[in-house]
Amino acid sequence: MKYTIAVLPGDGIGPEVTNQAKKALDAVAEAYDHIFLYKEAQIGAVSIEGSGNPLPEKTIEICKNADAILFGAIGDVKYDEDPTLRIRPEQGLLKLRKELDLFCNINPSKAYDQLIKNSPLKREIIKGTDIVIYRELSGGSYSGKKELSKDGTVASDVSVYSVAQISRITHLAFKAAQTRRKKVTLIDKSNVLETSRLWRKTVKEIAKSYKKVKVEYLFADNAAKELILMPKKFDIILTDNLYGDLLSDEAAVITGSIGMLASCCIGEEHALFTPVHGTYPKAVGKDIANPLASILSAALMLEHLGLLDEAEAIQKAVEKSLDLGITTQDLKGKNKYAASTSKVGDFIADYILNQEDSNMNFINIHAGQSTII
Ligand code: IPM
Ligand code: MN
Numbered sequence: 001m002k003y004t005i006a007v008l009p010g011d012g013i014g015p016e017v018t019n020q021a022k023k024a025l026d027a028v029a030e031a032y033d034h035i036f037l038y039k040e041a042q043i044g045a046v047s048i049e050g051s052g053n054p055l056p057e058k059t060i061e062i063c064k065n066a067d068a069i070l071f072g073a074i075g076d077v078k079y080d081e082d083p084t085l086r087i088r089p090e091q092g093l094l095k096l097r098k099e100l101d102l103f104c105n106i107n108p109s110k111a112y113d114q115l116i117k118n119s120p121l122k123r124e125i126i127k128g129t130d131i132v133i134y135r136e137l138s139g140g141s142y143s144g145k146k147e148l149s150k151d152g153t154v155a156s157d158v159s160v161y162s163v164a165q166i167s168r169i170t171h172l173a174f175k176a177a178q179t180r181r182k183k184v185t186l187i188d189k190s191n192v193l194e195t196s197r198l199w200r201k202t203v204k205e206i207a208k209s210y211k212k213v214k215v216e217y218l219f220a221d222n223a224a225k226e227l228i229l230m231p232k233k234f235d236i237i238l239t240d241n242l243y244g245d246l247l248s249d250e251a252a253v254i255t256g257s258i259g260m261l262a263s264c265c266i267g268e269e270h271a272l273f274t275p276v277h278g279t280y281p282k283a284v285g286k287d288i289a290n291p292l293a294s295i296l297s298a299a300l301m302l303e304h305l306g307l308l309d310e311a312e313a314i315q316k317a318v319e320k321s322l323d324l325g326i327t328t329q330d331l332k333g334k335n336k337y338a339a340s341t342s343k344v345g346d347f348i349a350d351y352i353l354n355q356e357d358s359n360m361n362f363i364n365i366h367a368g369q370s371t372i373i
Contacts, residue, residue, distance in 0.1 A: 002035040003305060006066035008059065010044040011089060012279020013289040013341075014072020020291035020345030021070060021298040024317070027352035028302065028310045039066060043096065044089040045076035054092030060099050063270065068301045071274040072294065077281055097137050100270040104169045105135040105244060106176075107263045107276065109251035111231075114322045115331060118256030121228065129231040131251050132180070134173040135244025137265060139165045140195070142241045161195045161240065166202040173238040174210040183235035185216045187223040187243055199240065220247075227251060252276045259290030259330050260318075262297035264304070271304050273297040287340040290328040292318055295348055317351040 007022065009015035022038065029036050041059035048054050063069050074093050079085055096102070111119065111129040119126045144158030177184045186203045188196035200217060207215045218226065220243045227234065227250055239247060252258045261276035275293030283289040299314035321327055326347045329338040339347070 002037060003067045004037045004039060004065065005301070006059075006063045006069040007038045007040045008043045008063075008069060009040070009072040010074045010279075011046055011076050012073045012281055013277075013283050014044075014074070014279065016284075016287065016289055016341050017275060017291040017294035018070060018072040020341060020348070021294040023345045023349040024295045024314050024352060025298050025302075027349035028307075028313060031313065031353055032307070032310050034307070034310070043071075043092040044074040045079065047092060048087055048089060052087070054087065054089050055095045055099075059092075060096065063096065063100060063272075068305060069270065069272040070294075070298060070301060071272050073275070073277070073279040075279045094142065096272075097265060098143070100272070101138065101267040102265040102270060102272055103136065103138040103165070103267055104172055105133075105137050105248070105263060105265045107133040107135060107244075107248040107251070108261060109133065109248075109255050110257060110261070111255040112257050112260060112322070115256045115260065118331070119254060120256070121231070121254050125229075126231060126255060129234075129255055130181075131231065131234045131237060132176060133237045133239065133244060133248050133251060134169055134176070135248060136161075136165065136169045136240050137244075138241075140241035159193070159195050159242075161198055163198065163202050166199050167206060170203050170206045170238060173236050174206065174213055177213045177236045178210065181235040182212055183214045183216065185218055185223070185234055185237050187218050187220050187237055187239040187247065189220050189243075190217075191219055195240070203238065223247065224250060228254060231255075248276070258293075259328070260292050260296065262293050262300045264297075264300055266304075271301070273301040273304070287342055288329055288338075289341050290330050291341050291345050291348075292321070292327070292331075295345070313352050314348070317348045320351055321347055 007018060009018040025036050039062045041062040042050060043055055043059055075089050079088050109131045111126045116123050116126055139161045141157040141159040144160045146157050148155045173184055188199050190196035190200045231254055252261050258277050263274055263276050265272045275297055277293055280289055295314060296318060299311040302311035321344060326339050326344060328341060328344055332338060
């Protein structure tokens, strides 16, 4: 089959890791006889440098016409350090979400056994953690009216939610819970905010039609605490745009697996796949960033396209790289060496095509005995 993939590498380590995901996809294309037609497009700080626009029309068009979107990372310290700059990289992503109506961010956070040693939490607390956050992406303070008074001393971001916006993501969250441990935790500030009270009322109503799913309600401040104290108690977390942003990062980092986590942003018609980590400025250009999250985003994309065996082939290759310790510095496997970003990508692609054969190649290469690859 032939698929058109919009590739938006973006900023920071985005291009380096996305290149490895493309290598994995190329291997899948060869092994399973598919054609992936990549349409590369600009977004973020690099796009501002090039055209003054964080999201050119051309990018929107390419994304709208693609079967799926593979996204890298967005943002640049230059903008982080200067809040007065009016044109900002992040606007590109926010506008893209709006243009494609990507209203639901699905953010998994799983403690991989091999990586628990990287977690800031004790092993017994984190072991077995498996959370998926359903973060609403279209509403809240992200998209409401933004104002700065003429004299620059007062600012506001209006937070708006409608029952329709809350309902569509709530159904997705409950459906997902049915296939997992059957629990949804709604996280809000309904003790303070009107929008949160609407969330709670709407979710309570919808919950009635998912009888087997247990629902729990938590205030966001308490949830931030419980996520660290008892991460295992969470299954599906359902929450709004802003709390979802904060809690996704917290959830990703406590498992010790941030370099491994892939997420997606979906709407009725479009879907975007991206590593959870951001731009990682310190690693840019050094060939040291972990490409596995981006590679797993590609696997998630294949699953979404209905290519389940192909997705599994990538996942198996990733597991193999962990088992053999052919990983970047941040994961430090059993072996003494740390592989570069591109070497990990090469291994994944090679393993997809050659399976067991490639282990020998790689072990030999790292022992300096071979230069076949
Ligand atoms: C994310 C990011 C974005 C957000 C930024 C880059 C606009 O942090 O995808 O979580 O805040 O939504
Ligand atoms: Mn974020």
